[in-house]
Amino acid sequence: MKDIKVLGGCCGNCDTVMKLFESRATALGVDISLQKISDMPTILGFGVMSTPGVVIDGKVVHAGGIPAPAKIDAWLKG
Amino acid sequence: MADPFSLLADLLVFTLLGLDGATNLGAALHFFVEDTVKIFVLLALIVFVIGLFRSMMSPERVRKMIGGKRRLVAYPAAVGLGAVTPFCSCSSIPLFIGFLEAGIPLGVTMSFLIASPMINEIAVIILASSIGLQFAVIYVVTGLAVGLIGGLLIDSMKLERYVEDYVWNIRMGKTATPEHPEKLSERMAYAWGEVKSIIKRLWLYVFIGIGIGAVLHGYVPQEFFTEHAGADNPLAVPLAVLMGIPLYGSATSVIPVAEALLSKGVPVGTVLALMMSIAALSLPEMIMLKQVIKPKLIAIFVSILATAFIIVGYGFNFLFS
Numbered sequence: 001m002k003d004i005k006v007l008g009g010c011c012g013n014c015d016t017v018m019k020l021f022e023s024r025a026t027a028l029g030v031d032i033s034l035q036k037i038s039d040m041p042t043i044l045g046f047g048v049m050s051t052p053g054v055v056i057d058g059k060v061v062h063a064g065g066i067p068a069p070a071k072i073d074a075w076l077k078g
Numbered sequence: 079m080a081d082p083f084s085l086l087a088d089l090l091v092f093t094l095l096g097l098d099g100a101t102n103l104g105a106a107l108h109f110f111v112e113d114t115v116k117i118f119v120l121l122a123l124i125v126f127v128i129g130l131f132r133s134m135m136s137p138e139r140v141r142k143m144i145g146g147k148r149r150l151v152a153y154p155a156a157v158g159l160g161a162v163t164p165f166c167s168c169s170s171i172p173l174f175i176g177f178l179e180a181g182i183p184l185g186v187t188m189s190f191l192i193a194s195p196m197i198n199e200i201a202v203i204i205l206a207s208s209i210g211l212q213f214a215v216i217y218v219v220t221g222l223a224v225g226l227i228g229g230l231l232i233d234s235m236k237l238e239r240y241v242e243d244y245v246w247n248i249r250m251g252k253t254a255t256p257e258h259p260e261k262l263s264e265r266m267a268y269a270w271g272e273v274k275s276i277i278k279r280l281w282l283y284v285f286i287g288i289g290i291g292a293v294l295h296g297y298v299p300q301e302f303f304t305e306h307a308g309a310d311n312p313l314a315v316p317l318a319v320l321m322g323i324p325l326y327g328s329a330t331s332v333i334p335v336a337e338a339l340l341s342k343g344v345p346v347g348t349v350l351a352l353m354m355s356i357a358a359l360s361l362p363e364m365i366m367l368k369q370v371i372k373p374k375l376i377a378i379f380v381s382i383l384a385t386a387f388i389i390v391g392y393g394f395n396f397l398f399s
Contacts, residue, residue: 009171013275040171040369041244044179047253049137049172064136064256066271 001031002076007043007053007063008036014052016066021076024069030076081207083119087112106296113288113334117204118277121284121330124200125276129269136256137163137173144190145180149233152186157225160193161218170363174370179250184241185233192383193225196358201329208337216394217350224354224386231382240375283331291334295341303342309399314348315391319384322355329357347394351387359383 004021008014018036025032037043037055046055050064056075087108091097097104140159144152170191177187197218206214307314332353339349364376371379 040175041248044172044175044248044250047250049141049176049253050169050256051172053254060254062256063138063254065268 001033003035003057004032005035005037005055007038007046007048007055008051009038009040009043013066014038017052017054020066020069020072024072025076028073028076032076083112083116086115102296104296106292109295109334109338110288110292113208113291113337114285116208117284117288117330117334118281120204120207121200121277121280122273124203125273126269128199129272130265137169137176138253138255140190141173141176141180141182141253144177144182144186149183149186152182153189153226153229156182156186156190156229157193157222160190160225161197161222162199163194170366171369174367175245175248176250176253178241178245179248183233184238185229185231187229188232188379189225189229192228192358193221195363196225196329196354197221198329201333201357204330204333205336208333209340213340213346216346217353220350220390220394221354224358224383224390228379228382228386232378235378237375237378240372240378242370242372245370280328280330283327284334287327287331288334291338294335294338298342300342303339303344307339307344307348309345309348309395314345315351315395316388318348318352318391319355319387322352322387323359323380323384324361325356326360326362327356329353332356345395346398347391347396350394351391354387354390355384358387 006014006017006021008017014036018034021032021034025034043051043053046053046060048060048063052062052066053060053064054062054067054075061075062071090111091104091108092099095107097107099105099108140163143159144155147155174187174191177190178184202214202218205217307318336349336353339352340346359380364380367376367379
């Protein structure tokens with residue numbers, strides 16, 4: 001099970017990222033726990049200033065923008 | 079005027095619909111069509127071009143550029159970078175905390191936060207093409223000056239104690255660097271994504287701005303403005319600033335309103351004061367800032383800016399009268 005956190009405040013892009021993860025994980029049959037974090041101190045605690053950011057198993061893999069679906073697949077398989 | 083947007087509006091409204099430009103409806107509709115096409119075409123074009131080169135301007139990069147600099151360098155850098163980075167109000171909080179965490183002084187941070195919503199390249203280009211280059215230059219220079227002076231004042235008052243305590247305890251460690259596309263095809267896809275997301279975020283505000291501008295232009299008689307908002311009414315400037323505080327609009331969406339007001343003979347200073355107040359002071363922004371600074375500092379921030387805009391208003395009304 002992969003623990004995935006989407007970091008983001010209010011721009012609406014984070015919801016897009018959440019949905020992308022949900023649909024890709026279902027498509028690939030990968031078991032994930034998905035969580036949205038909008039608490040600023042926590043987000044900045046990860047060292048992320050540009051949202052949306054993505055944290056997988058405690059490690060920041062992405063910041064600043066909606067990741068490409070191909071990338072999401074790679075993270076999910078990796 | 080032979081600009082293509084005006085000609086297109088002539089064609090649609092006067093030739094095709096057969097309306098007369100001297101009637102209220104004709105004038106309002108012509109304004110609406112011209113500004114809608116112009117603003118959206120320019121907006122898409124500018125955002126796309128900037129999107130191609132955008133990778134230089136992430137908040138992380140800005141933080142690194144300003145952090146550790148002496149105040150003499152940091153202030154001009156902060157207002158300058160604030161002017162070229164169109165961050166939405168959602169990014170204010172991460173920017174604010176990230177700046178302070180990097181040891182950037184509160185005043186410099188505030189300079190950035192003042193300049194950023196007020197001036198951006200999109201607004202400047204649209205301003206220059208709708209109202210004129212001279213007005214655009216005045217707007218930018220005054221905006222930069224207000225950002226600089228506002229930040230310096232906040233710095234001199236030593237207001238750090240009004241920043242929420244938890245902010246000082248945040249440790250970011252190593253910052254994540256946002257990835258940016260390298261290949262041209264990727265850059266273009268990224269730029270196109272930016273166009274879509276910015277238009278999605280702004281279109282409603284822009285339409286409201288154009289709608290208000292069109293109604294003012296077509297239906298409100300010039301005498302109304304000369305009587306109530308003319309240079310000889312000393313209350314017009316402070317009222318314009320006060321009106322702008324609760325109103326929320328991006329600098330871009332205010333332009334059609336400013337354009338209509340200027341064409342009706344409202345003095346330059348009054349229009350500048352209203353524009354700046356709408357762009358830089360807004361209720362949503364203050365609610366956002368309340369997460370990181372105490373109400374007293376918000377009150378000081380608003381008072382400084384409101385005073386600055388009033389001075390700008392009177393100053394330019396005086397200069398141009």
